[in-house]
Amino acid sequence: xxxxxxxxxxxxxxxxxxxxxxxxxxxPKRKFRLSWVGWVSVGVVVFWLVICVIxxxxxxxxxxxxxxxxxxxxxxxGEYGYFYLGTDYxxxxxxxRILFGARNTIGISLAATLLAYLMGITLGILAAVKGGxxxxxxxxxxxxILALPTIMLGLIVIAALGSSIPILIGTAAVIYATSxxxxxxxxxxxxxxxxxxxxxxxxxxxxxxxxxxxVLPNAAMPLATDFxxxxxxxxxxxxxxxxxxxxxxxxxxxxxxxxxxxxQGLTYGSYAAIWPAVAIASFTIAxxxxxxxxxxxxxxxxxxxxx
Amino acid sequence: xMTRMVMQRIGIGFATLIVVSIIVFIATSILPGDVAQIVxxxxxxPETLAALRAQLGLDQPGYVRYFSxxxxxxxxxxxxxxxGGATISSLIGGRLGNTLMxxxxxxxxxxxxxxxxxxxxxMHPGTWLDRxxxxxxxxxxxxxxxxIATVAxxxxxxxxxxxxxxxxxxxxxxxxxxxxxxxxxxxxxVIVVSAQMIRMTRAGILNVMSSPYIEMAILKGVPRGRxxxxxxxxxxxxxxxxxxxxxxxxxxxxxxIVETIFAYPGLAKLMIDGVQTRDLPxxxxxxxxxxxxxxxLILIADVGSILSNPRLRNPK
Numbered sequence: 001x002x003x004x005x006x007x008x009x010x011x012x013x014x015x016x017x018x019x020x021x022x023x024x025x026x027x028p029k030r031k032f033r034l035s036w037v038g039w040v041s042v043g044v045v046v047f048w049l050v051i052c053v054i055x056x057x058x059x060x061x062x063x064x065x066x067x068x069x070x071x072x073x074x075x076x077x078g079e080y081g082y083f084y085l086g087t088d089y090x091x092x093x094x095x096x097r098i099l100f101g102a103r104n105t106i107g108i109s110l111a112a113t114l115l116a117y118l119m120g121i122t123l124g125i126l127a128a129v130k131g132g133x134x135x136x137x138x139x140x141x142x143x144x145i146l147a148l149p150t151i152m153l154g155l156i157v158i159a160a161l162g163s164s165i166p167i168l169i170g171t172a173a174v175i176y177a178t179s180x181x182x183x184x185x186x187x188x189x190x191x192x193x194x195x196x197x198x199x200x201x202x203x204x205x206x207x208x209x210x211x212x213x214x215v216l217p218n219a220a221m222p223l224a225t226d227f228x229x230x231x232x233x234x235x236x237x238x239x240x241x242x243x244x245x246x247x248x249x250x251x252x253x254x255x256x257x258x259x260x261x262x263x264q265g266l267t268y269g270s271y272a273a274i275w276p277a278v279a280i281a282s283f284t285i286a287x288x289x290x291x292x293x294x295x296x297x298x299x300x301x302x303x304x305x306x307x
Numbered sequence: 308x309m310t311r312m313v314m315q316r317i318g319i320g321f322a323t324l325i326v327v328s329i330i331v332f333i334a335t336s337i338l339p340g341d342v343a344q345i346v347x348x349x350x351x352x353p354e355t356l357a358a359l360r361a362q363l364g365l366d367q368p369g370y371v372r373y374f375s376x377x378x379x380x381x382x383x384x385x386x387x388x389x390x391g392g393a394t395i396s397s398l399i400g401g402r403l404g405n406t407l408m409x410x411x412x413x414x415x416x417x418x419x420x421x422x423x424x425x426x427x428x429x430m431h432p433g434t435w436l437d438r439x440x441x442x443x444x445x446x447x448x449x450x451x452x453x454x455i456a457t458v459a460x461x462x463x464x465x466x467x468x469x470x471x472x473x474x475x476x477x478x479x480x481x482x483x484x485x486x487x488x489x490x491x492x493x494x495x496x497v498i499v500v501s502a503q504m505i506r507m508t509r510a511g512i513l514n515v516m517s518s519p520y521i522e523m524a525i526l527k528g529v530p531r532g533r534x535x536x537x538x539x540x541x542x543x544x545x546x547x548x549x550x551x552x553x554x555x556x557x558x559x560x561x562x563x564i565v566e567t568i569f570a571y572p573g574l575a576k577l578m579i580d581g582v583q584t585r586d587l588p589x590x591x592x593x594x595x596x597x598x599x600x601x602x603x604l605i606l607i608a609d610v611g612s613i614l615s616n617p618r619l620r621n622p623k
Contacts, residue, residue: 144326149601151560152594156334159582159590236451240560243453244567244579259453263568266457266465267472277457281450288449 038293044286048279052106055099060084063092063100063253072262072270088262088272098279101253106283108169108248109235115173116234117227120180125211125219127181128188138181146178150237158246168247172234183226187219194218228291232284239280255280313610320606327598328380331591332373380595386588388581395592398577403596406566406573410558412493417501418551424501425508430535432513440505447502452564456495460568463491473570492569499561504554511546515539545615552608556601 034042056063060082073087085094123142127135145153157171191197197214205213241247242256250257255276262272379386385395428440447455464472470490515521516539524534566576578593580586 144323144330147323147602147605148327148330148598149556149559151563152597152601155563155578155582156331156590156594159585159587160334162585232449239451240453240564243451243564246579246582256451256453259457263457263460266460269465271461273457274461277451277454281446281454284449284451285446288445292445 034290034293038290041286041289041293044282045290048102048106048283051099051102055102059093059096059099061093061096063097063251072265072268072272074270085275086270086272088258089265090261094258094262094272094275097253097258098255098276101255101258101276102279104248104252104254105235105239105242105256105280108165109172109231109238112169112172112238113176113227113231113234115169116176116180116230117223119173119177121184121223123177124181124184125188125215127185128192129207129211129215135185139185142178142181145175146182150175150233151240154237154241155246158241163241163246163249165248168238168241172237175237176230176234180223180226180230183223184219187222188215191215191218225291225294228287232287235280235284309613312613316606316609316613320602320609323602324599327602328377328595329373331594331598332376376591380592385592388586388589395589398589399574399592399596402572402574402577405571406562406575409489409492409496409571409573410555410562412489413496413500413558414551414555416493417497417504417554420497421501421504422508422547425505426512426535426540428505428509429512429516429539430532441509444502444506447498448506452495452499452561453568455498456491456565456568459491459495459498463494492565492571495565495568496558496561500554500558503557504550507550507554508543508547511543511550512539514546515543518542545612548611548615549608552604552611556604556608559597559601 071087071089071091073083073091075084075086083093083095085098088094088097123138127138153175154171157167161167191214194214197210200210200214238247239254239256239259242254243260245257245260248254248257250261258276259273262270262276265272266274376386383396385399387393388395388398424440428437431437460472463470470487472491512535516535521534521538524538525531529538562573563575563579565571566573567579570576574593574596578590578597581589581593
C-alpha cells in the first residue's frame with residue numbers, strides 16, 4: 001500500500017514535469033536543431049556571458065564613478081562624458097553599472113547553480129545507487145526543504161546570518177540542489193535498471209566505474225536542459241533578494257539592486273530602473289526560449305519528462 | 308482507500324509543518340550571540356546578560372526552548388518584537404488581513420481569466436494567437452516579479468497617470484479609493500500568477516487531448532470545440548485544480564516583492580522590515596505563517612487531485 005502511494009507520488013511529479021513540455025503529440029526528432037528564435041536566444045546568452053568577462057574593461061566609466069553632474073540624467077552628453085543610458089540616483093553611469101553588474105548577477109547565479117548541481121547530482125546518484133536507508137535519509141531531508149517557498153528560506157537564512165556573497169551562493173545552492181537531487185535520483189534509478197548497467201555489473205565493474213562510464217553519460221542531456229531552467233530560477237532568486245536590499249550590497253553593482261535603487265527615478269521619467277530589469281529579462285527569457293526549443297524539437301522522452 | 312490516501316496526505320502535511328517549524332527555529336537560532344545580547348547591546352555586563360538570559364529562558368537547552376516556542380505559537384502567543392517591544396500578534400493582526408484581502412482579489416480575478424485563456428489557446432493550437440499566448444506567458448514567467456511591477460508603474464502611473472504608484476491606505480477610504488490604491492499591486496500579481504496558470508491549463512488540456520478516448524471522439528467526427536468542452540475539460544479539472552492551488556502557493560513569493568515595491572502594509576512588508584532590522588522573533592512568526600499557508604495550499608492541491616480522480620474515488 002505505502003509503496004503504491006510512493007510510486008503514485010513519483011508518477012504525479014513526472015506528470016507535472018511532463019505538463020510543462022510543449023505539444024505532447026509532437027513527433028520525435030532526434031536531431032539537435034534550433035529554430036531562428038532559438039539561435040537568437042543563444043546569441044543573447046553568449047553576449048551576456050562575454051560581457052561577464054570583458055564588461056568591466058569596455059565600460060566607459062567605473063561602476064562607482066559619480067559623474068558629479070546630476071542624478072537621473074537622461075541619455076546624452078554630460079559634463080564628464082557621454083552617458084548612453086543616462087545616470088542613476090547617485091549620478092553614476094547606468095550603462096557602466098550594467099556592464100559591471102553582469103559579473104555579479106550572472107557570476108553569482110552561475111556559481112550557485114554549479115554548486116547546486118555538484119551537491120544535487122552527487123547526493124542524487126548516491127541515493128539511487130546505494131538505496132536503502134541512505135536514500136531514505138537524504139530524500140526525507142530533501143522533501144522538507146522542497147516543501148518551503150524558496151524566498152522564505154532565503155529570508156530566514158539572511159535574517160540569521162546577514163547577507164554576503166558567499167552566503168548568497170551557499171543559500172541558493174542548497175535550496176536549488178533539492179530539485180537537482182530529485183531529478184538526478186529519478187534518472188539514476190531509471191538508468192540503474194537498464195540492461196547495459198546490469199551487463200557492466202556482471203562483467204565485474206565496480207560501482208564508481210558504473211557511475212562514471214554508464215550512469216553519468218546517459219543522464220547528461222536531460223540534466224543539461226534542466227541546468228538552464230535551474231539557472232533562470234537562481235538568477236530570479238538572487239536578483240529578487242538584491243531587489244529587496246538583502247542580496248548583493250551597495251556600492252557593488254548588481255542588476256537586482258540597481259532596479260531597487262533607481263525605482264524612485266521612475267516618477268521623474270528616468271529609465272535607470274528599467275534598463276537593468278531589461279537586462280535580467282533578456283537573459284532569463286533567452287535561456288527559457290532555448291530550453292523550450294530543445295524540448296519541442298528533440299523528442300527524447302526522458303529529456304522531455306525532465307524539462 | 309480514498310479516505311486512507313487523503314488521511315495519509317494530511318498526515319504528511321502535519322509532519323512537514325513540524326519539520327518546517329524545526330527548520331525555522333534552528334535557522335534563526337544559529338545567529339552568533341542571542342536576543343539578550345542584542346537587547347542589552349553596549350551596556351551588557353556578564354551579570355545583566357545572565358540575568359536577562361534567565362528571564363527570557365535562554366539558559367535552557369535548545370529542545371526545551373523549541374517546545375516552549377512551539378507551544379506559545381500554537382496558543383497564539385507569538386512573542387515580543389525586538390524593535391519597540393510591541394507584541395507580535397498586535398503587529399501581525401491588521402497586516403495579515405491586508406495580505407489575505409490582496410491574495411483573495413488576485414485569486415478571484417486571475418482564476419477565471421487563466422482558465423478561459425488556457426482553454427482558448429488549447430482549442431486553437433498552432434495558430435498565431437496561440438503562439439502569442441505561449442510566447443507571452445513564457446516571457447512573463449521568465450522575468451522577475453519586480454520587472455513586471457516596474458514596467459506597470461512606468462506605463463500606468465508615470466506615463467498615463469491613471470493610478471498612484473504606491474498602495475497607501477489610511478483604513479477609512481471608500482471602496483473606489485481602496486480599489487484604486489490596490490490596483491497596481493493587483494495588476495502585477497494577476498499578471499504573474501495568470502501567466503503560469505494559463506500555460507499549465509493549456510498543457511493540461513493538450514495532455515488530455517492526446518488520450519485514446521479523444522482520438523475516438525475525433526474519429527466519430529465530434530467538432531473540436533465540443534470535444535474540448537465536453538470530453539477534455541472535465542478530465543482536466545483535476546490537474547487544473549492542482550494548478551490553481553500550486554499557483555496560489557507561488558503567490559507567497561510574489562507578495563513579498565509586490566508589497567515591498569508598492570509599500571503595501573501587508574504581512575510580507577512586515578517580514579522584510581523584520582529581516583532588515585534582524586528582528587528574529589518577528590521573522591520567525593511571519594515565516595511560520597507563510598510556510599504554513601504554503602504547505603496547506605499544496606496539501607489542498609494534493610487532496611484535490613485525489614478527489615477529482617474517479618478511479619481513486621470509486622475503487623473497484
